[in-house]
Amino acid sequence: MRNQWHAFSIVLTVAASLGLCGCGGPSEIVVNGTVTYEGEPVEKGEILFIPADGTGSVGAGPITDGKFSFVSDPGEKKVEIRANRISDKPAPDGLPNYVPYIPPKYNTNTSLTASVENKPENTFTFSLEK
Numbered sequence: 001m002r003n004q005w006h007a008f009s010i011v012l013t014v015a016a017s018l019g020l021c022g023c024g025g026p027s028e029i030v031v032n033g034t035v036t037y038e039g040e041p042v043e044k045g046e047i048l049f050i051p052a053d054g055t056g057s058v059g060a061g062p063i064t065d066g067k068f069s070f071v072s073d074p075g076e077k078k079v080e081i082r083a084n085r086i087s088d089k090p091a092p093d094g095l096p097n098y099v100p101y102i103p104p105k106y107n108t109n110t111s112l113t114a115s116v117e118n119k120p121e122n123t124f125t126f127s128l129e130k
Contacts, residue, residue, distance in 0.1 A: 029120065030120065031049060031059065034066050035128065036127050037083070042102075042128075045081060045084075046062055046081070047082075052076040052113065056073050059116075074117060079114050106128055
């Protein structure tokens with residue numbers, strides 16, 4: 001019985017060591033970068049990294065003053081960027097009317113892509129034009 005316990009404890013020690021050594025790449029991949037529209041930083045918005053093959057989780061985060069940072073899985077991604085501005089025309093209820101200004105080719109009909117590498121940090125720059 002003592003030999004079985006000793007063998008079991010060795011197996012547990014090896015398993016714990018493998019988990020701590022980080023085999024297989026980083027556990028969290030940070031993607032960060034900048035987003036500009038017509039040469040100006042996107043003041044407030046959101047960015048999504050959607051798996052190109054349709055499997056896995058979506059990574060997303062806010063854009064603030066043209067910068068973003070969030071965690072993503074590695075792989076090929078479709079990138080969607082959204083941002084709104086207050087319209088000159090108020091909403092029907094009299095409140096501010098927020099309208100999207102980033103063209104659909106960068107969100108609902110996105111042509112943007114990114115390749116997230118299996119390393120601790122990936123940096124991207126998205127320069128959007130009308």
